[in-house]
Amino acid sequence: MSQKVRVRFAPSPTGPLHIGGVRTALFNYLFAKKHGGDFLLRIEDTDQNRYVEGAEEYIVEALNWLNIPYDEGPNKEGNCGPYRQSERKDLYKQYADALIESGNAYYAFDTSEELDARRKDHEAKGKTFIYNWHNRLKLKNSLVFSEEETQQKIANGEEYVIRFKSPEDETLFLHDIIRGGVQVDSNILDDKVLFKSDGMPTYHLANIVDDHLMKITHVIRGEEWLPSMALHILLYRAFGWNAPQFAHLPLILKPTGNGKLSKRDGDKMGFPVFPLEWKTAEGDLFSGYREDGYLPEAVLNMLAFLGWNPGTEQEIFSLDQLIEAFELERVHKAGAKFDPEKTKWFQHQYLQLVDDEKLAEDFKKFLQDKKISTAGINVTRTVSLLKERATFVSDLWDQGSFFFETPQNYDEKAAGKAFKPETPELLRKVVSILNSSALSAGADDFSTENLSEKVKGWITSENIGFGKVMMPLRLALVGEMKGPDVFDILSIVGKEESISRIEKAIDFIG
Ligand code: GLU
Numbered sequence: 001m002s003q004k005v006r007v008r009f010a011p012s013p014t015g016p017l018h019i020g021g022v023r024t025a026l027f028n029y030l031f032a033k034k035h036g037g038d039f040l041l042r043i044e045d046t047d048q049n050r051y052v053e054g055a056e057e058y059i060v061e062a063l064n065w066l067n068i069p070y071d072e073g074p075n076k077e078g079n080c081g082p083y084r085q086s087e088r089k090d091l092y093k094q095y096a097d098a099l100i101e102s103g104n105a106y107y108a109f110d111t112s113e114e115l116d117a118r119r120k121d122h123e124a125k126g127k128t129f130i131y132n133w134h135n136r137l138k139l140k141n142s143l144v145f146s147e148e149e150t151q152q153k154i155a156n157g158e159e160y161v162i163r164f165k166s167p168e169d170e171t172l173f174l175h176d177i178i179r180g181g182v183q184v185d186s187n188i189l190d191d192k193v194l195f196k197s198d199g200m201p202t203y204h205l206a207n208i209v210d211d212h213l214m215k216i217t218h219v220i221r222g223e224e225w226l227p228s229m230a231l232h233i234l235l236y237r238a239f240g241w242n243a244p245q246f247a248h249l250p251l252i253l254k255p256t257g258n259g260k261l262s263k264r265d266g267d268k269m270g271f272p273v274f275p276l277e278w279k280t281a282e283g284d285l286f287s288g289y290r291e292d293g294y295l296p297e298a299v300l301n302m303l304a305f306l307g308w309n310p311g312t313e314q315e316i317f318s319l320d321q322l323i324e325a326f327e328l329e330r331v332h333k334a335g336a337k338f339d340p341e342k343t344k345w346f347q348h349q350y351l352q353l354v355d356d357e358k359l360a361e362d363f364k365k366f367l368q369d370k371k372i373s374t375a376g377i378n379v380t381r382t383v384s385l386l387k388e389r390a391t392f393v394s395d396l397w398d399q400g401s402f403f404f405e406t407p408q409n410y411d412e413k414a415a416g417k418a419f420k421p422e423t424p425e426l427l428r429k430v431v432s433i434l435n436s437s438a439l440s441a442g443a444d445d446f447s448t449e450n451l452s453e454k455v456k457g458w459i460t461s462e463n464i465g466f467g468k469v470m471m472p473l474r475l476a477l478v479g480e481m482k483g484p485d486v487f488d489i490l491s492i493v494g495k496e497e498s499i500s501r502i503e504k505a506i507d508f509i510g
Contacts, residue, residue: 005037007218009070010207012044013055016278016286017062018263019338020222020252023303027249028220029068030304030326037217041073042210043084046200053281056084062275066296067319080214085206092201095209095239096162096194100142104238105194107150107160108141130190133168162195164204164231164238172230177218177247177328184230192231204228208235211244220247220328247328250307251335261338271340275299293392294343298350302343307336316349348391356384362393370397372404381492385484400483403492406501407479410508414481418471424506426469427476431499433458434490446495452487476505 009025011017017025032039041063043056056074063069072078082088099105108131115131122129129135136143141163142150154160170186194205201209211219219232226248236243252261255269266273267287277288289299301317310317310325317325351359360380367374386400410419433454439445459469470486477489477498490498 003217004215005032005035005217006040006215007032007037007220008040008042008211008214008216010042010044010210010221011059012047012050012203013052013059014047014050015052015055015263015280016274016276017055017059018261019273019275019289019299019303020261021059022062022066022275022299023252023306024220024222024249025063026066026068026300026303027308027326027328027331030323031218031220031328032071033323034326038071038078039068040078040080040214040216041070041076041083042214043074043086044203044206045084045086046089046203046206048086048200058276058278065275065290066300068300085201085210088206088210089200091213092206092209093195093199096201096205099164099194099238100162102238103165105162105164106136106142106191107154108139108163108191108193109153109158109160110140111159114140130188131163132166132190133187136165136191159197161193161197163191164194164235166191166231166234172233174229174233175246176226176229177245178250178331179226179248179333182226182229186230186234189230189234204231204235208232208239212236212239212241216244218245218247218328220249223248223251247331250332252306253335253337255338255340257335257337260335269340271343293394294347295350295354298343298347301350302346305342306338307332316346344391351387351390351392354387356380356387359383359387359393359396363396366393366397367404372401374404376494376497377403378492381488385488385492402478402483403489406497406504407477409479410475410505411480414471414475418475418481419505419509420468420472422468423472424509426464427472427502427506429458430455430469430473431502434495434499434502439495446491448485448487448491451490452485455487472505472509473502476502 007028009021009028011021011025029039031037041059043059045051045056060074070076072080073083077083096105100107115129119129131139138144143165145153166189167186172184172186174182174184176182192204193202195201210216229246229248232246233243253259254261254265261273263273263286272287272289272292274286274288275290277291278286280286290296297318300319300322301315304317304322304326305315308326308331311330354362357380360383363383364374364379367379382400382403383396386396389399390396433439434451436454439450439454455469456466459466471481474481474483474486474489477483477486477493483489493501
């Protein structure tokens with residue numbers, strides 16, 4: 001590729017960015033970075049009726065959270081700005097005019113009532129009304145009116161739109177990087193509106209003009225835009241511009257495989273479909289991966305596999321590795337089933353990769369929010385013992401709350417098994433070992449190894465049977481039969497608190 005690769009992510013700010021949109025952004029980013037190119041963000045906000053307050057900020061925040069920053073875009077001016085279409089609106093009319101000039105577009109004066117009536121009329125006859133070569137010469141447009149009539153209508157302030165004049169009887173051979181050759185019969189195309197009566201361009205016109213002016217080399221976008229590809233190619237041809245290459249990404253399907261994953265599916269099925277939480281103006285709350293405790297790396301890795309795979313067994317990829325491995329040619333055509341369990345799996349893997357100090361910081365924040373004191377507890381050590389069983393930071397609490405809080409009761413079933421008439425005496429002996437000089441000489445002596453050696457040494461020498469001591473000891477410390485090694489727990493909880501918990505259990509049994 002001799003020309004510098006330039007791609008864009010071009011969302012319309014009509015609400016929060018769905019993970020399908022995030023995947024589009026990610027694939028654009030990966031492709032750009034793989035080829036040393038630029039990744040642009042362009043806000044397609046020409047449809048003011050659909051504009052949603054806060055949506056643009058949401059998009060930018062989501063890209064930042066996921067660490068896929070754009071090189072040019074709103075608030076990051078490059079040479080092709082502005083990057084919001086609403087700020088470029090004066091630019092588009094001249095391009096619509098140029099198409100009229102070259103005979104590729106025309107003025108149409110049909111009112112929406114008239115068009116509706118036509119549509120209904122066709123429907124009644126079991127047909128579909130398409131505004132194109134079929135019937136455009138029977139409608140109210142500048143192909144029918146004389147030049148003077150047309151100019152007169154415009155001068156009179158009659159409302160008009162500008163439509164593209166799609167060709168008759170032509171087979172278009174299109175190429176999509178993912179789908180290969182796509183053939184389209186031009187007779188099925190309608191004469192799309194390029195410019196609206198409100199003086200704003202439609203998506204199609206603004207999109208093509210901007211892709212051209214912004215020197216976009218590859219258009220990577222969702223499959224829902226595949227039907228627009230023919231029109232877009234025809235527009236490039238009409239302007240006499242080189243068209244970029246196209247790649248349409250597969251749909252993201254519901255976990256059942258039945259249909260497109262929709263905005264509402266997530267909360268219905270119990271997983272987020274948005275990167276960040278979103279509150280609608282009506283007060284509805286949609287959950288987000290960030291607020292649900294996911295790591296951005298895990299979400300990114302999961303998204304990369306929605307419709308792409310590297311062709312090897314490797315599943316865990318850092319962003320740099322993704323850039324290295326990514327190829328549009330390896331993106332599938334078939335819809336990609338969304339798998340919330342797999343997302344959790346990625347999250348679990350990434351949590352294991354977080355370094356203990358960093359994870360301890362996050363866990364401390366979590367504990368602070370819950371107003372749990374960490375005084376005297378080595379949180380980094382607890383994290384290193386618990387994380388294997390955790391997917392989210394909150395799981396560290398579910399798995400290890402006993403490090404910070406004295407158990408208030410004992411699991412009934414376990415207590416039935418572990419607390420026996422002879423247990424108090426055995427536990428008293430454990431207390432005396434914990435109190436013994438060998439374990440009191442210095443802080444280090446309350447180490448897991450030392451504790452284990454002393455307690456196990458006693459159990460073996462007295463021939464007691466491990467279960468008789470270890471089960472009630474665990475129950476006394478944890479309240480249930482779970483958690484890491486008992487000696488680690490003793491060591492972390494510390495002498496005073498350990499003894500107090502054991503004495504509490506002795507009282508309970510008594
Ligand atoms: N504004 C369109 C969207 O919201 C962009 C489609 C395209 O990438 O061409 O998806």
